[in-house]
Amino acid sequence: GPPPATAPGGSGILNSPVRRGNGLPGAFGPSPGGIGSGGGSGGKGDVYQVNTSNILFILSGAFVGLDRIVMERVAKASIGFGNPVRKLGDTSSPIDLQAMNVAPVSFVSGASSDSAEPFNPLDYTEPSDLIRFGLIPEFIGRLPVVTSVGALNKDALVRVLVEPKNALVRQYEALLALSGAHLHITRSALYSIAQQAIDKQTGARGLRRIMENLLLDPMFDCPGTSIRHVVIDSQVAAFKKRPMYFGKIQEADVEAAVWADDHQGEPLRSASNAEPRHPLKAVAASASSA
Numbered sequence: 353g354p355p356p357a358t359a360p361g362g363s364g365i366l367n368s369p370v371r372r373g374n375g376l377p378g379a380f381g382p383s384p385g386g387i388g389s390g391g392g393s394g395g396k397g398d399v400y401q402v403n404t405s406n407i408l409f410i411l412s413g414a415f416v417g418l419d420r421i422v423m424e425r426v427a428k429a430s431i432g433f434g435n436p437v438r439k440l441g442d443t444s445s446p447i448d449l450q451a452m453n454v455a456p457v458s459f460v461s462g463a464s465s466d467s468a469e470p471f472n473p474l475d476y477t478e479p480s481d482l483i484r485f486g487l488i489p490e491f492i493g494r495l496p497v498v499t500s501v502g503a504l505n506k507d508a509l510v511r512v513l514v515e516p517k518n519a520l521v522r523q524y525e526a527l528l529a530l531s532g533a534h535l536h537i538t539r540s541a542l543y544s545i546a547q548q549a550i551d552k553q554t555g556a557r558g559l560r561r562i563m564e565n566l567l568l569d570p571m572f573d574c575p576g577t578s579i580r581h582v583v584i585d586s587q588v589a590a591f592k593k594r595p596m597y598f599g600k601i602q603e604a605d606v607e608a609a610v611w612a613d614d615h616q617g618e619p620l621r622s623a624s625n626a627e628p629r630h631p632l633k634a635v636a637a638s639a640s641s642a
Contacts, residue, residue, distance in 0.1 A: 384630035411495060419473040421481045426473075504555055509546035512556045513563075520563050528567075531574040534581050535567075536606060538613040541589035548589075570595050581606045585613035 370638040442553045477500065504512070514521050521542075527537045545566070550557045568588060570582045574597075583606055588595050598606050 362566060364496050400444060415474075415485065418477065418485050420482060421484050422476055422478075424474040424476070425481060426476055426480055472500060472502045480521050503550075506543060506546045509549055509559065510542045513542055513545065513559060513611060524563060524567050528574055528582060531571075531576075531579075531632075533570070533574040533579050535570075535584070536581060536591075536610055537584045538586065540586035541584045544586045544589035566591070567595070573597070582608045585609065587613075 419609045446494040457507065477498050479489075479495075479498075482492050482495075482498075483489060513519060521535075521537060528535045545559065545562050548562050549555060552558055554561070566584065567582075570579075573579065574582065578599050580600045583598065585596070587593050596609060598609075
């Protein structure tokens with residue numbers, strides 16, 4: 353049909369999204385050829401069937417700068433003696449939520465201050481913050497639920513490396529297996545890789561680049577050679593030394609190298625009492641014990 357008429361306040365653009373949410377089942381997925389079109393899987397992304405009978409809008413985005421607007425509203429003023437001095441736009445320094453009469457947001461029931469989720473300013477977003485951000489009031493009135501997501505921490509990034517069916521560690525194990533080599537990544541190395549992704553502020557999407565740079569030499573060195581084991585420890589993961597190569601009859605040395613990195617300062621146990629050496633089994637064992 354013809355494009356909706358635009359109201360003086362610019363709210364005419366609302367008519368089109370409302371017309372699309374009239375209880376019709378919809379298929380949602382990455383746009384063909386777009387940035388999120390699943391290039392790693394041949395350009396075929398997952399498609400989800402969603403019943404839109406009770407949905408008017410699903411609005412998502414980065415909203416860069418919204419956290420600063422929220423902090424300016426909820427942060428305690430720094431005027432007067434004894435009050436903390438906060439730089440304008442600071443969203444990382446701890447704040448006194450009780451003094452601001454703001455209930456802390458935690459997704460862990462009965463969690464202590466050490467195990468609770470870190471402070472995320474976007475958890476306290478109000479409609480007035482969205483108006484200051486630039487959205488028109490007519491549009492905000494159609495958003496009854498506002499939620500936010502936080503950045504992945506180190507433990508979550510390690511789980512991304514090893515737990516999914518097509519996890520990065522599994523992919524590179526399969527690549528090296530084509531050359532007859534076994535990949536051994538210590539738990540300390542996995543956490544070092546996750547910390548690099550956090551430092552580079554690339555999140556889970558940056559893990560593949562780190563793994564690719566880390567295993568570039570082994571993928572070229574192993575084919576056609578006698579290398580049967582490739583060990584990546586924390587020093588190798590930090591790019592302080594080259595990956596360690598071992599032959600077929602050096603399995604004991606492989607076990608010693610993995611144990612030495614994961615249990616620094618502890619004596620090497622026998623093979624029957626040793627903990628799981630495979631990074632997937634090791635992380636799964638630590639998760640079950642927790």
